[in-house]
Structures are given as C-alpha cells and as structure tokens.
Amino acid sequence: MNRVLAHTGARYPIVQAPMGWIARSQLASAVCEAGGLGIIETSSGETEACKAEILKMRALTAAPFGVNLPIRFLKDDAMLRFICDSPVKFVTTSAGSPAKFIAPLKAAGIIVYHAVPTVETALKCVAAGVDGLVVEGAEGGGFKNPEEVSTLVLLQAIRRVTDVPMIAAGGIADGKGMAAAFAAGAEGVQMGTRFVSAAESPVHANYKQAIVDATETGTLFLNRKASPCIRALRTERTKAIAEAGLMPPDTFARILDLYFGGDMEAAVGLAGQTAGLIGEVKPVRAIIEETVAEFHAICGRMGALAGGGF
Amino acid sequence: MNRVLAHTGARYPIVQAPMGWIARSQLASAVCEAGGLGIIETSSGETEACKAEILKMRALTAAPFGVNLPIRFLKDDAMLRFICDSPVKFVTTSAGSPAKFIAPLKAAGIIVYHAVPTVETALKCVAAGVDGLVVEGAEGGGFKNPEEVSTLVLLQAIRRVTDVPMIAAGGIADGKGMAAAFAAGAEGVQMGTRFVSAAESPVHANYKQAIVDATETGTLFLNRKASPCIRALRTERTKAIAEAGLMPPDTFARILDLYFGGDMEAAVGLAGQTAGLIGEVKPVRAIIEETVAEFHAICGRMGALAGGGF
Numbered sequence: 172m173n174r175v176l177a178h179t180g181a182r183y184p185i186v187q188a189p190m191g192w193i194a195r196s197q198l199a200s201a202v203c204e205a206g207g208l209g210i211i212e213t214s215s216g217e218t219e220a221c222k223a224e225i226l227k228m229r230a231l232t233a234a235p236f237g238v239n240l241p242i243r244f245l246k247d248d249a250m251l252r253f254i255c256d257s258p259v260k261f262v263t264t265s266a267g268s269p270a271k272f273i274a275p276l277k278a279a280g281i282i283v284y285h286a287v288p289t290v291e292t293a294l295k296c297v298a299a300g301v302d303g304l305v306v307e308g309a310e311g312g313g314f315k316n317p318e319e320v321s322t323l324v325l326l327q328a329i330r331r332v333t334d335v336p337m338i339a340a341g342g343i344a345d346g347k348g349m350a351a352a353f354a355a356g357a358e359g360v361q362m363g364t365r366f367v368s369a370a371e372s373p374v375h376a377n378y379k380q381a382i383v384d385a386t387e388t389g390t391l392f393l394n395r396k397a398s399p400c401i402r403a404l405r406t407e408r409t410k411a412i413a414e415a416g417l418m419p420p421d422t423f424a425r426i427l428d429l430y431f432g433g434d435m436e437a438a439v440g441l442a443g444q445t446a447g448l449i450g451e452v453k454p455v456r457a458i459i460e461e462t463v464a465e466f467h468a469i470c471g472r473m474g475a476l477a478g479g480g481f
Numbered sequence: 482m483n484r485v486l487a488h489t490g491a492r493y494p495i496v497q498a499p500m501g502w503i504a505r506s507q508l509a510s511a512v513c514e515a516g517g518l519g520i521i522e523t524s525s526g527e528t529e530a531c532k533a534e535i536l537k538m539r540a541l542t543a544a545p546f547g548v549n550l551p552i553r554f555l556k557d558d559a560m561l562r563f564i565c566d567s568p569v570k571f572v573t574t575s576a577g578s579p580a581k582f583i584a585p586l587k588a589a590g591i592i593v594y595h596a597v598p599t600v601e602t603a604l605k606c607v608a609a610g611v612d613g614l615v616v617e618g619a620e621g622g623g624f625k626n627p628e629e630v631s632t633l634v635l636l637q638a639i640r641r642v643t644d645v646p647m648i649a650a651g652g653i654a655d656g657k658g659m660a661a662a663f664a665a666g667a668e669g670v671q672m673g674t675r676f677v678s679a680a681e682s683p684v685h686a687n688y689k690q691a692i693v694d695a696t697e698t699g700t701l702f703l704n705r706k707a708s709p710c711i712r713a714l715r716t717e718r719t720k721a722i723a724e725a726g727l728m729p730p731d732t733f734a735r736i737l738d739l740y741f742g743g744d745m746e747a748a749v750g751l752a753g754q755t756a757g758l759i760g761e762v763k764p765v766r767a768i769i770e771e772t773v774a775e776f777h778a779i780c781g782r783m784g785a786l787a788g789g790g791f
Contacts, residue, residue, distance in 0.1 A: 388630055
C-alpha cells in the first residue's frame with residue numbers, strides 16, 4: 172500500500188504545493204476534485220483570509236485536502252489551534268523546527284509531513300515524530316535552503332537514513348518526473364510551478380505565460396548568502412538581484428501586483444526549473460490525468476527491463 | 482534495443498566519467514572488465530601520457546572503451562588525429578562546440594556523444610550530427626556550466642526537443658539513480674565521483690575517504706561568475722573560495738598533490754553531490770554489479786505499478 176495515499180486519503184499521490192496567496196480554495200479544490208491533494212497556504216500571513224479559505228473548501232469538494240503551516244512565518248498559535256479544531260486531517264509543516272507542533276497536531280489526529288532540504292533536518296523531523304517528509308530539491312521554486320541539493324540526490328540520501336514516506340518536490344511537472352522520483356524512493360510528488368500555471372490557478376495570465384515561456388535555465392537562485400534564499404523566474408529585477416548578490420528588503424512589497432496584477436517586474440515571480448518543462452496552460456484535471464497516465468506508461472516500460480534488459 | 486549499448490558495445494550502459502589524471506588505464510580497464518564503459522581522459526593536457534594510456538588499454542582489456550576530447554582544452558589537433566587513427570570507436574566530446582570535430586570523427590567510424598548542460602547546447606550538438614548526448618546535471622562534480630540545471634529537469638527538458646540517446650550524468654551513484662535517470666528518459670548513466678572512490682581508482686586514500694565522509698551538502702559550487710565553474714568537496718580552501726566568490730588562478734596548481742599526495746587542502750577535490758550517497762570504498766566490479774542488480778530490482782517494483790497502482 173502506498174503510504175502517501177493512506178496518509179492523505181487522496182486518489183492519486185500528487186500534492187499541490189502551498190504557494191503563498193495562490194494555494195487557496197479555487198486552485199486547491201480543483202486539485203482535490205481531480206484526485207490530487209490540494210493544500211491551503213498560510214504563509215501569506217493573512218490568518219483570517221486563510222481560515223475562510225479552509226472553511227470554503229468543504230463547500231467546493233468532498234475530497235480530503237491539506238493545510239501548510241510555515242512555522243517561522245506564523246505570528247502566534249492561532250492557526251495551529253484553528254487547524255487542530257478543524258476537520259483537516261493532513262498538514263505539511265515547513266520553515267522551522269516542527270518539534271513543538273507535532274504533539275498538538277498528533278493529539279488532534281492529524282497526519283504531519285515536514286518539508287526538508289537536507290538529511291540533517293530530515294533526521295530531526297523523524298526524531299520529533301513526523302509521519303513523513305516532503306523532500307525539497309534545490310531545483311524547486313520559492314523559498315529555499317541555501318545549501319542546494321538536487322531532488323535526485325536528496326531523495327536517495329534521505330532514504331539511506333530513514334524509511335518514512337517521502338513526497339518528492341522540485342523538478343517534477345509530469346509523469347516522467349513522477350516516475351523518476353518513485354524510482355529514487357518517493358511515494359508521492361508535490362508540484363508547485365505546474366499548478367501555478369494551471370487554468371484554475373488564480374494568478375494573472377502574464378505570470379502563467381512567463382512560466383510557459385521560460386526555458387530550463389529560466390530561473391535564478393537568489394540571496395544565497397542571506398535569508399530567505401529563493402528561486403524565481405529570470406526577469407530584469409531578478410537578474411539585478413543575482414548580480415548584486417543580495418535581495419533588497421522591499422523585494423516582496425508588491426508581490427500581489429505581480430501575482431494578480433501581471434506586472435512581472437513588480438516583485439519576484441517564484442518558480443522552479445520545471446518552468447522549462449511546461450509548454451501550455453492546462454486545466455488541473457488534464458495535468459493530473461496526463462501525469463498519472465504517463466507515470467503508469469513509464470512503469471510499464473521500466474517493468475519490461477526487470478528481467479535483465481536495459 | 483538500448484542505443485547506448487549499441488553505440489558503446491559495453492555489456493552495461495554504465496559509463497565512467499573522464500576525470501583529468503584519474504580516468505586512466507588502471508581505472509578505465511577495471512570498468513571495462515566489469516562490463517561498463519571505461520573512458521580515458523585527455524583533459525589533463527598530458528598528450529603523450531594520455532596516448533600511452535590509450536595504447537595500454539588493449540593490453541588490459543579486450544572490451545571496448547572510450548576517450549574524452551575536451552575541445553577547449555586541446556592545444557592542437559594532435560589528439561584528435563591520434564584517436565581517428567586508433568581503434569577507438571566511442572568518443573565523448575565536451576567543453577566547447579563539437580561542430581569541427583564531428584566530421585573527422587565520423588569519417589573515422591567513431592560514435593560521438595557530446596556532454597551538454599542545457600537544451601540550447603543539446604540542440605546545437607544534434608544539428609552538428611552527434612550520435613548522442615551526455616546530459617550533465619548541476620549536481621555533478623568537476624567543471625560545470627554556470628547556469629545550473631538539475632539532472633532530473635535537464636533530462637526531461639532535452640527529451641522534449643530531441644530523440645537522440647541520452648547518458649545521464651550527475652546525481653547517480655547506484656541503481657536508484659540509474660533507475661530514476663531511465664524513468665526520466667536516459668538510456669545510460671555516467672558516474673564520476675563513485676568511480677573516483679573505487680578501489681581501483683588511482684587517487685590517494687585521503688581523497689576517497691573525503692568522498693566517503695562527505696554528506697549530501699558536502700560539495701560547493703564555485704566561481705559562478707567567472708570561468709571555469711566547478712563543483713568540489715567542501716574544505717577550508719573551497720569554503721574560502723565560496724566566501725570570496727572568485728577562484729584564485731593558482732587553485733589547480735597543486736592538484737596532483739591533492740589527487741595523489743592526499744593533501745586535501747593543496748587544491749580543490751572535484752566531486753559531485755553523490756559524495757553524500759557513497760558509504761565505502763568498493764571494487765569497480767562490486768559497484769557495477771550492485772548498480773545493475775538494484776536497477777533491475779527497481780524496474781520490477783515499478784513494473785508492478787504499471788497496471789494502475791502507486
């Protein structure tokens with residue numbers, strides 16, 4: 172039995188990443204309705220809006236969904252308490268040590284996966300009692316660990332030290348990436364950039380088109396020597412940040428003008444290297460069904476080699 | 482039929498990377514004898530020594546082997562002419578445009594794969610008439626392209642635009658990595674760091690032990706804004722280079738003292754992120770046989786999902 176399916180209750184082990192402001196009920200419910208696991212973000216810090224989005228999910232889908240709690244970004248334990256009192260049964264934690272969150276979440280009967288960028292963090296999370304890990308390779312978009320390790324290496328490195336289930340994140344946009352992640356030990360995948368570009372994603376068409384237009388070298392890893400490190404689309408603004416080395420403090424001030432206003436130079440458009448694999452805006456259902464079909468086709472092709480061929 | 486096997490004549494589609502000074506007959510012949518494809522380096526620039534190593538291979542193994550021609554590093558066409566007149570049937574080119582090399586190599590009946598870090602370079606190579614590509618992800622060791630793209634993303638991105646056979650390089654140290662690469666579209670894998678750490682590798686025990694001791698975050702990507710970019714083991718010297726941003730011109734002056742003298746601070750010990758996956762020094766035959774067995778076991782596990790499972 173696939174443990175990610177057992178833990179999430181979804182039809183497919185395909186999770187939508189919790190992008191700030193973007194991962195709300197419109198996108199997450201489309202993912203759930205198509206058989207994946209939609210996740211509602213709370214990293215925007217808009218506590219009341221996120222609570223409302225979580226409540227809205229029940230009206231939009233009968234399928235299970237999850238919530239992300241980015242520990243370092245939470246002002247207080249209001250969101251934690253809200254989740255513990257809600258019917259939510261699956262939480263991903265990220266950005267900080269989950270140790271203090273585990274006990275209340277587990278007491279509320281909630282499954283907890285923590286997002287990890289290194290083996291060291293993975294071991295701490297397992298010791299703290301997480302049920303599984305979101306294994307985040309450096310090729311993924313958004314907020315990143317400054318010590319870059321690729322998804323391919325990180326999945327294998329973590330599997331060497333623990334047997335908890337892994338959801339692979341970073342570098343995956345379809346069934347090829349999903350099959351590669353499973354071959355390396357994952358039991359599920361998380362896709363962010365792919366779902367940002369989906370028809371049901373609430374972002375401006377310019378942002379989706381920028382993802383479609385980007386090549387595999389179309390993102391930059393920024394702010395390596397400070398915090399937070401991010402991976403974002405290559406634009407005039409991000410090229411200037413890369414050149415300077417440091418990210419100005421107002422970098423995210425106008426993020427909503429980029430996400431929803433379509434001004435791609437207003438802030439930084441977070442995205443992973445998979446932008447180079449995404450050729451068109453598609454409905455969530457098509458993305459998920461094509462991913463699953465391609466995954467199974469590759470499983471068949473791999474299975475044909477099991478007898479000793481190549 | 483696996484095209485990498487057809488092109489190389491090896492028993493397994495496992496290629497040993499052409500590490501300067503290290504990829505000589507002792508290591509390459511062990512790889513060939515174990516069923517992989519050993520490759521003799523010429524990037525050291527020691528033309529006469531490399532010619533002697535190529536001649537020596539015939540005494541050490543009856544199996545086919547290859548030679549690497551790093552175009553930008555070749556002082557003249559002496560090595561190219563030597564290879565064209567030799568019985569060598571498989572060449573990898575790297576570090577520069579292979580366009581001018583293709584015609585003489587093909588005229589000599591030699592199969593040519595070029596090592597590429599981006600889709601753009603891959604398309605140029607295919608247009609120039611290469612038989613296949615070594616697809617080099619950023620997690621690999623040694624000389625790198627400053628625009629980092631992970632092996633997982635790069636394999637998929639290149640497969641979107643061309644159907645030539647791909648040998649995946651970077652992030653692969655065993656059968657898990659090999660299976661993941663095949664799932665993403667590769668028909669062969671190249672391993673560098675893993676073979677540097679092998680029992681038959683000519684390097685000093687300290688270098689092998691440094692690879693064994695390294696974690697998955699144990700390498701640094703250096704000299705991003707200059708040339709050449711490299712990935713090397715994290716040491717006092719490489720940490721200082723990372724901090725400064727630029728690599729001093731004498732960085733490689735004492736490379737032989739590191740490789741063969743065991744002074745890990747004498748220069749920079751090139752290695753990939755797979756250093757974090759390598760737990761012990763093993764003979765080449767064990768590395769290759771375990772890789773093949775694990776690859777086929779994973780193919781079996783993947784095949785069991787082909788009917789619709791996860």
